[in-house]
Amino acid sequence: MDSMVKSLWLTEQFNRTATHIFDLLSNRIGINTFFIATNDRKDNVVLKSINRQYSLMVEGSSLPFENVLCRFVCENIDEPFVISDLANDPRTKHEPATKALNGSGCFVGVPIVLRNGDVFGTLCGLDKVPYDFTDEDISLLRSLGSLLSVTVELERMSKIDEISNLYTVSFIKSLFSKLATEEGNLGLLCVDIDHFKKVNEVYGYEVGDQLLKLMAERLQAVFSNQAFGCRFSADEYLFIFTSNGTVSILDEIQVKFLEIQHALLQPFYINGHECYLTCSIGVSVYPNDGQEFDLLIRNAHNTMNRSKEGGRNALQFFTKAHFIEKEQHLDLEQGLYRALNEKQLFIEYQPQYDLKDERMVGMEALLRWQHPLLGRVSPASFIPITEENGLIVSIGKWILREVCIQGKTWVEKGIDFNEISINISIRQLKDRNFLSDVRFILDETGFEPAMLKFEITESMFIQDTLYIKGILLKLNELGINISLDDFGTGYSSLSILGTLPLHTIKIDRSFVTGMKESEKKQNIVKSIISLAKALHIFTLAEGIESEDETHILHGLGCSYAQGYYYSKPVSPKAIESLLFDQS
Incomplete structure (x- = not known):
């Protein structure tokens, strides 16, 4: 899955750079095929390729990482991996890739390495006949591999939130679209740090920003490779959670929340300050609670607010009953703005009596609302709304x-x-x-x-x-x-x-x-x-x-x-x- 995520980093800038690189390589090195691949140590996915005379590599194709020659490139990123004759090199003569090339051929590859040392993938060339690579060929390939590394790093950084080191919201949205077509159920988790405003007020925004990053790291450590996150707003995160299929996704998320609570028992230490944090989480599930990303976010966010209203440090799942309640609340709120102007509000009076002689001495004025569609609306339903807004x-x-x-x-x-x-x-x-x-x-x-x-x-x-x-x-x-x-x-x-x-x-x-x-x-x-x-x-x-x-x-x-x-x-x-x- 990580290969798919990496492929989503890339934009037209990457494609243009790759095209120029292929043109240079094709003019300088006399082999048939060049390609750029990414991998997650499980699958090797071809992102871009060029075949000069015959097709050896297809864009979008995927093979098990253990069966591809790219794995040799990733195992030693300090030196290019160069094989002029696959059939006569002990490292490659029994490889599935060599057999796929009719037992012969050549291969060359350099790693695409990110600034943090992670290997994004490889820039490679191959043919079904042997080829003697020159020092100039290898030098060019290394230079172009470095250029690709910078290009991919810039692409990656444009998808990363500077403060939390998680992805941006726009990238998570594109990732959701991809995952929704490939996975079954997905969980959208809206995570809010409880009382984070107090941290900023007492310790300052510098400490607050560091806490946001450390909190993101701790959350991501709990989710491991089952979730992809972004910073959704000032002190809120959004995670797309993928099920491992062993139990229901709701049970998986419940277990993860318990792990988060346990992880947050340990304090954060920043600039001499010891900080304990908790979080409130709201969850909506694709496709049961919605099929559109924005709707699922809205449902998760509203549910998260409900977790906070219930006392914080809690997890709640979206329910349609809660949605209906929210919808009715909003309808009443919008209706109240019209009610006063359209004379839907009126006053009734309840008499008050003197207990000595049972004569009416006064009355209490009580607000009433005659809604044009709903009829009489209970004061218990609408008066709290008027006080809220x-x-x-x-x-x-x-x-x-x-x-x-x-x-x-x-x-x-x-x-x-x-x-x-x-x-x-x-x-x-x-x-x-x-x-x-x-x-x-x-x-x-x-x-x-x-x-x-x-x-x-x-x-x-x-x-x-x-x-x-x-x-x-x-x-x-x-x-x-x-x-x-x-x-x-x-x-x-x-x-x-x-x-x-x-x-x-x-x-x-x-x-x-x-x-x-x-x-x-x-x-x-x-x-x-x-x-x-x-x-x-x-x-x-x-x-x-x-x-x-x-x-x-x-x-x-x-x-x-x-x-x-x-x-x-x-x-x-x-x-x-x-x-x-x-x-």
Whole structure:
């Protein structure tokens, strides 16, 4: 297989050089055939040849290395191998090649040697009759062999990545096309060095580049001659893995990954630094996971990202289910960009009730999406996407404006309610224009800030606690109330809780569901309510689905409740009717 890989190094420049060399040799040395061959010590492949009178060598032909005279050239690269009469030389008279030339003939050859000392192949001449080679003939042949060595080395270097010493992506792509026609299954492995960015940041790019090369060497040592690799991007490699046919290719790759993990237990030593590395790998298999190179890369790369998301230092194989999930995710993401402009988004409101007199006192504004083809899209499917791509900032502004306009309309109609709650994400709070946008929308719509409540989650305080706290204090100064959503399910810190300007704590539905049968849940809810009262904070229980739950919560001192027991999220018109009926 190595012979085939070497042949792919060569371009038109090599072909032009070979043609000139053959012209020179044909004019100076009076034998029939000249040829250039490469080998991997298993097969000898003829790359270029010229026959003057009769055909002795055919381009593209391949013979076992042990049966060709070229092997004598490769065994002693310091001197040309010259046989004027094959039949009368003890080294060649019994060779298969001599017999193929009717037991006679001549042969001459010089090695084509790369800069690193590896033998690429041979430049040879032969005929079916003896020939007396002169010193001038041998000198010319040696010079032209050296020229070929330089030409092939330049061709090779154009296919090699300088940093990793692996192949380039373009060469691996051409290699894949060749292997796909000759091999059965092929594995495409996308290998990412975990947390490599930290190496560059701490030790510098010089150390990072050296690590890339050493990592490539260690990976290639594990794969041996079963894989051909390139540096795919800054800290990613791509390997084409060929099966040895003894077990399934998936099992072979799994074993290789275990070997990689074992190899990486040993640290890398660079400039006095001791570095330990791990890698995340995604695999796609030809032809099952795709027949086009670019598609297989995409599938392997996406799967590699999945390995990283799962905790890194892992191997994952591409699955069509994962592809469908990614495709659906992308479709939703693209659809969201259109949804806001095409008025596919709208708001429903879920009523909130006072547990003392069961009167509706407020409502939570909930974003909804009516997709033209998919119908109602679950918020659990699309809201995380808006937070990933930042669309939540512009959508959040639209929600705030719509809620304020609706709230102002109800006030002008004389409809009595306390407040409207809006969910605010961490991306919105971190947006530098958030506070100014809030002020502008309140001024623009004329909606009373005291009738607005922003709901935040505990997870926001895992990072940038002081910054988030500062934003909340400024919102509170505007007159906006703050509610802590899903209390008890995330990052709970009593020290932070006591310093935040909270109006309400929302008790997560996981504590409410099954509360009647669970004394432990009742005790947890009771503790949350007691804590809130001590801090002069109201409590609101979510997910109420039965009358029993309302009685228990009222008995424990909970202030407010919302859930399907009272009402599912409904349209503004339905909320208006509920409030009119109540009054």
